[in-house]
Amino acid sequence: MRKIILALAVASLSTGAALAQQPPGGRLGTGLPVPRYVSLKTDRVNLREGPSKDHRTAWVFQRAGLPVEIIAEYETWRRIRDSEGTEGWVLHSLLSGRRTALAMPWAKGNQPPISLFDRADDKSAVVAHLQPGVITNIKGCDGKWCRVMITMDGARDVDGFIQQEKLWGVYPNETVE
Structure with a gap:
């Protein structure tokens, strides 16, 4: 009998935890x-x-x-x-x-800066280097690349492209217009 009561109490606790979600x-x-x-x-x-x-x-x-x-x-x-x-x-x-996103918030330690390109091509010119955790404003995403805008030094806006997989705030392969 004691085992049954204990089992019911455990079942009740786990059900309560599921309902809380x-x-x-x-x-x-x-x-x-x-x-x-x-x-x-x-x-x-x-x-x-x-x-x-x-x-x-x-x-x-x-x-x-x-x-x-x-x-x-x-x-x-x-x-x-x-x-x-x-x-x-x-x-x-x-x-x-x-829509905003964080640039690689999971990056730790001696992570090199994240490149922001002038086109959706990692061989194009780099317009800025971002530190992990920088908030970017999403202007659009095609599923692979996102066009973002960031405010540098509290004054000027920088517009560029970053690989979508390097952002937290957009889903993989998501299109944002």
């Missing part, structure tokens, strides 16, 4: 594709443990334009994941449909 009640928000990439609209976005202001703030993002991936929706709340795998819920009004 899904929108409560299964109600969706926009009907837009999930998953999809968006960006943070403001410099201060609370990441909550659940889809309401009653849930504890687990993290505070402080970087407007940061790309995040929407992985679930519930009414006006979106469950998001950042490039490091951190997940939680944010209010939809704190998100923007503007």
Whole structure:
């Protein structure tokens, strides 16, 4: 009898954990594709443990334009994941449909700078070198290359091309117009 009760308790815990990953009640928000990439609209976005202001703030993002991936929706709340795998819920009004991406946020150590080319060709002229984690504004992607814009030194904008596989914020082979 004790083994059965223990087994039921374990089953209940694992079912509860699975439900926590899904929108409560299964109600969706926009009907837009999930998953999809968006960006943070403001410099201060609370990441909550659940889809309401009653849930504890687990993290505070402080970087407007940061790309995040929407992985679930519930009414006006979106469950998001950042490039490091951190997940939680944010209010939809704190998100923007503007597409941004991070240049190779997974790169560690003595990684050489990431080249931004003047054409979608790695033999073309390099217009800038990017450090890992730089936010780029996506102007378009053809599935292999993305045309991006970055602001250098807080003043001038640089426009160029980067291989799509070097970005976090666009899916492999995704076309962005």
